[in-house]
Amino acid sequence: MFAIIGFAVVISSVIGGYMAQGGHLNVLWQPFEILIIIGAAVGATLIGNPKQVTIGIAKNLGLVVKGSRFSKNSYLELLAMLYAIFKLAKTKGDLALESHVEKPEESTLFTKFPTFSHDHHLLLYLCDYLRLLTLGTNNAHELETIIDQEIEAHHNELHAISGAVTNMADAMPALGIVAAVLGVIHTMGSITEPPEVLGHLIGGALVGTFMGVLLSYGFIAPIGRSLELTFNAETQYLQCIKAGLLAHMQGYAPQVSIEFARKILTSNVRPTFQEVEQFLQSAPTE
Numbered sequence: 001m002f003a004i005i006g007f008a009v010v011i012s013s014v015i016g017g018y019m020a021q022g023g024h025l026n027v028l029w030q031p032f033e034i035l036i037i038i039g040a041a042v043g044a045t046l047i048g049n050p051k052q053v054t055i056g057i058a059k060n061l062g063l064v065v066k067g068s069r070f071s072k073n074s075y076l077e078l079l080a081m082l083y084a085i086f087k088l089a090k091t092k093g094d095l096a097l098e099s100h101v102e103k104p105e106e107s108t109l110f111t112k113f114p115t116f117s118h119d120h121h122l123l124l125y126l127c128d129y130l131r132l133l134t135l136g137t138n139n140a141h142e143l144e145t146i147i148d149q150e151i152e153a154h155h156n157e158l159h160a161i162s163g164a165v166t167n168m169a170d171a172m173p174a175l176g177i178v179a180a181v182l183g184v185i186h187t188m189g190s191i192t193e194p195p196e197v198l199g200h201l202i203g204g205a206l207v208g209t210f211m212g213v214l215l216s217y218g219f220i221a222p223i224g225r226s227l228e229l230t231f232n233a234e235t236q237y238l239q240c241i242k243a244g245l246l247a248h249m250q251g252y253a254p255q256v257s258i259e260f261a262r263k264i265l266t267s268n269v270r271p272t273f274q275e276v277e278q279f280l281q282s283a284p285t286e
Contacts, residue, residue, distance in 0.1 A: 001065075001067075002067075003064050003065050003067075003226060004065060006222065007219070010214075010218045010219065014214060014218070015028075027200070027203050027204065027207065028207055028210075030183075030204050030207045030208070030211070033179040033180075033182075033183060033204070033205075033207055033208040033211060034211055036175070036178065036179040036182065036208070037172060037175045037176055037178075037179050037208065037211055037212050037215065038215070040171075040175045040178065041168050041171055041172055041175055041220075042168075044168070044171055044175075045057070045164055045167070045168050048164070048167065049160070049164045053160050053161055053164050054164070056158075056160075056161040057161055057164060057165060060161055060227060060230075061223070063226070063227060063230045064223050064226045064227065067226075067230060068229070068230045068233035068234070070233050070234065070236070070237050070269060071269060072268075072269050072270070072271050072275075073115075074115055074116075074237075074269075075237075075240065075262075075265060075269055075270070075271060076271050076275065076276065076279045077113050077115050077116060078113075078116060078237070078240065078241070078261075079244075079258045079261060079262060079271070079276055079279075079280075080113070080276075080279055080280055081109075081110070081112075081113040081116055082241070082244045082254075082257065082258050082261060083254050083255070083257075083258050083280055084109060084112075085097065085100075085109065085130070086244070086248045086254035086257050086258070087254045088109070089133070089248065090253070090254060094133040094134050095134055097130050097133065097134055098131075098134045100127075100130075101127040101130045101131045101134065102131075104117070104123050104124075104127050105117075105123075110123065122237070122238075122241075125150075125238065125241065126241055129143065129147065129245055130245075133249070137249075138249065140246050140249040140250050143245070143246065143249065144242070144246055147242045147245075147246075148242075151235060151238050151239065151242070154234075154235070154238065155231070155235050158231035158234065158235075159228065159231060161227060161231070162224050162225075162227035162228040162231060163224070165220060165223055165224035165227060166221060166224035166225070166228075168220055168224075169215075169216045169217070169220035169221035169223075169224055170216070170221075171216075172212045172213070172215050172216035172220060173209075173212045173213050173216050174212070175212055176208050176209045176210070176211055176212015176213060176215075176216075177208070177209055177212065178208070179208030179209075179211070179212065180205050180206055180207075180208035180209040180212075181205075181208075182205075182208070183201070183202075183204055183205025183206070183207075183208055184202070184205045186201065186205070187201040187202055187205055233269075236264075236265065236266065236269075239264055240261045240262075240264060240265060241261070243260045243261040243263075243264050244257050244258055244260060244261035246260075247260035247261070258276065259273070259276075262276060
């Protein structure tokens with residue numbers, strides 16, 4: 001929602017300010033210069049990035065409008081689920097988790113937390129490490145190293161997408177100059193035309209520079225930053241799971257383990273201790 005408002009503010013401010021000075025909108029409409037800038041930017045992105053990154057850009061653009069899916073309620077559900085898992089493991093042993101991690105889509109435990117269980121990637125991430133517990137893994141420091149490496153790999157994979165968008169933004173001012181130079185070359189072919197015609201052609205050529213800078217700093221760079229922040233939110237979610245798992249492995253009670261997980265969250269999504277306590281009272285358990 002805020003992204004849409006931001007785009008509207010950029011457009012209305014630039015166009016409104018231009019028109020307030022007596023500018024004519026028809027001069028700004030230079031579709032071929034826009035084609036040069038955007039086409040060259042997309043082509044350069046295709047050249048400079050592997051297939052999975054370019055596909056990732058297309059798949060994740062909607063996140064600019066939607067934003068991160070991880071809210072305070074998402075974390076409340078996650079903490080309640082971790083509490084149920086750790087409580088089961090404490091009372092019946094880690095082997096009691098085996099039936100849940102082998103077929104998580106059929107688990108009576110995971111299905112009670114639909115927001116989490118419907119995310120295939122997150123479900124596999126958690127089950128992979130719970131499976132290690134059922135297999136006898138008991139060294140928290142060794143497991144922490146493995147989790148950190150997986151999170152880093154996932155983080156780098158996502159940030160290759162936002163980085164490609166940011167690189168596209170960096171290139172657009174220069175591509176705007178390319179469009180402007182081509183416009184000037186076209187103008188030179190009409191040098192014998194009267195001044196009013198030359199003025200229109202020169203103005204159209206300069207639109208290339210304007211569009212390159214506007215698209216870069218007004219749209220593409222903010223989109224890249226928005227994707228980066230959204231991906232950071234997903235990394236934080238994985239870190240929250242990690243903190244809870246490691247606390248459980250070190251022998252802490254379920255309530256303490258989820259408190260470790262809660263404390264690493266940023267203030268905008270972190271529920272209070274009292275909110276967690278209240279949610280646990282009504283949350284489903286195994």
